[in-house]
Amino acid sequence: MKELIRQIGFDDGFFRKSDERVPLVGCVVRGNDLVEGFIISSVSVDGDDATELLAELIDKSKFKDTLKVVFLKGVTLGGFNVVDIKALSDSVNMPVIVLLRKPPDMRRIKDAIKNVDNYEDKLRRMERAGRIFEIKRDRGRLFFQKAGVNKKDAIAIIEKCIKTGNIPESVRIAHMVASAMTLGESVRRA
Amino acid sequence: MKELIRQIGFDDGFFRKSDERVPLVGCVVRGNDLVEGFIISSVSVDGDDATELLAELIDKSKFKDTLKVVFLKGVTLGGFNVVDIKALSDSVNMPVIVLLRKPPDMRRIKDAIKNVDNYEDKLRRMERAGRIFEIKRDRGRLFFQKAGVNKKDAIAIIEKCIKTGNIPESVRIAHMVASAMTLGESVRRA
Numbered sequence: 001m002k003e004l005i006r007q008i009g010f011d012d013g014f015f016r017k018s019d020e021r022v023p024l025v026g027c028v029v030r031g032n033d034l035v036e037g038f039i040i041s042s043v044s045v046d047g048d049d050a051t052e053l054l055a056e057l058i059d060k061s062k063f064k065d066t067l068k069v070v071f072l073k074g075v076t077l078g079g080f081n082v083v084d085i086k087a088l089s090d091s092v093n094m095p096v097i098v099l100l101r102k103p104p105d106m107r108r109i110k111d112a113i114k115n116v117d118n119y120e121d122k123l124r125r126m127e128r129a130g131r132i133f134e135i136k137r138d139r140g141r142l143f144f145q146k147a148g149v150n151k152k153d154a155i156a157i158i159e160k161c162i163k164t165g166n167i168p169e170s171v172r173i174a175h176m177v178a179s180a181m182t183l184g185e186s187v188r189r190a
Numbered sequence: 191m192k193e194l195i196r197q198i199g200f201d202d203g204f205f206r207k208s209d210e211r212v213p214l215v216g217c218v219v220r221g222n223d224l225v226e227g228f229i230i231s232s233v234s235v236d237g238d239d240a241t242e243l244l245a246e247l248i249d250k251s252k253f254k255d256t257l258k259v260v261f262l263k264g265v266t267l268g269g270f271n272v273v274d275i276k277a278l279s280d281s282v283n284m285p286v287i288v289l290l291r292k293p294p295d296m297r298r299i300k301d302a303i304k305n306v307d308n309y310e311d312k313l314r315r316m317e318r319a320g321r322i323f324e325i326k327r328d329r330g331r332l333f334f335q336k337a338g339v340n341k342k343d344a345i346a347i348i349e350k351c352i353k354t355g356n357i358p359e360s361v362r363i364a365h366m367v368a369s370a371m372t373l374g375e376s377v378r379r380a
Contacts (some may be wrong), residue, residue: 033223038366038369038375040375164224173225176227177230178227178229180215180227180230181230183233184229184244185229185251
């Protein structure tokens, strides 16, 4: 029997420089294709509350007890609100896997982040996300970082959670909802 | 080869008496299980703009040309903002099918609607939704009204669009997103 994992994937919406907060959407999917629910909140732009917020949203959710993995699209939400994925994984007691379409350009990030409050802490949290791994798939390459799980298991989990394209189904749908919340209609790419 | 229909299903969120508008979510699904996108807007509580709003959201959407059917959960959005499903079907040039968990209690509705502006027009639009049909399924009974399609084809379309439970997948997911937008976490039933 195929083991069905219950995944939650988060993504944030688009924002303007003047916005203080941006919508944050979590989508719960069983296996790779049964949408079971949503958590919708907001996260502060360039703030430092993303880790605690995600932990709280997951902890108080009715889905908590059956979730097996948390997916994020990048370690930053709402601009430079950087998630400490090790702390998040410890807090919710499950693997946290960060999907990346390409490895981050750290030089560009360091240049952009310098104008943001508390940027040294933010960079430290980015670095704590650790090594970037690569998966070569028929449909292209996929990069990820992870906490609370080894590389081999992380790859197996990612593969089980993809339905279409190169992204776990929960994150794919969370992205569409978050973009539609801020643009009126969903868009394919961040 | 199984023909895949592209469905859009709309549902609204919860609201308080004091709210002027309520979130409106449309979910686009190919076949009965590939989520392709979302349209997110809002509709006025107890207003009279639901028909025009739905037509406009569909018409200006990038999904328009490939959509084959519009599903609604009941003919009312945002309290008593009643959709004229015949006018909507004519406008968007495709079937509009309204799903009901049980036939509406018209006596109770007539009693409640009397305090709302323009209630006679609203009742007329409700009546224009026409006869209520029933489908007996393994998982229970389902009721529907329809415009722009005959009964037999409507039943075939509904069956093609259900993945789980007794409700087309687009409406099932739209309901979860709309409820999470207003309550923070999705709930199963309206």
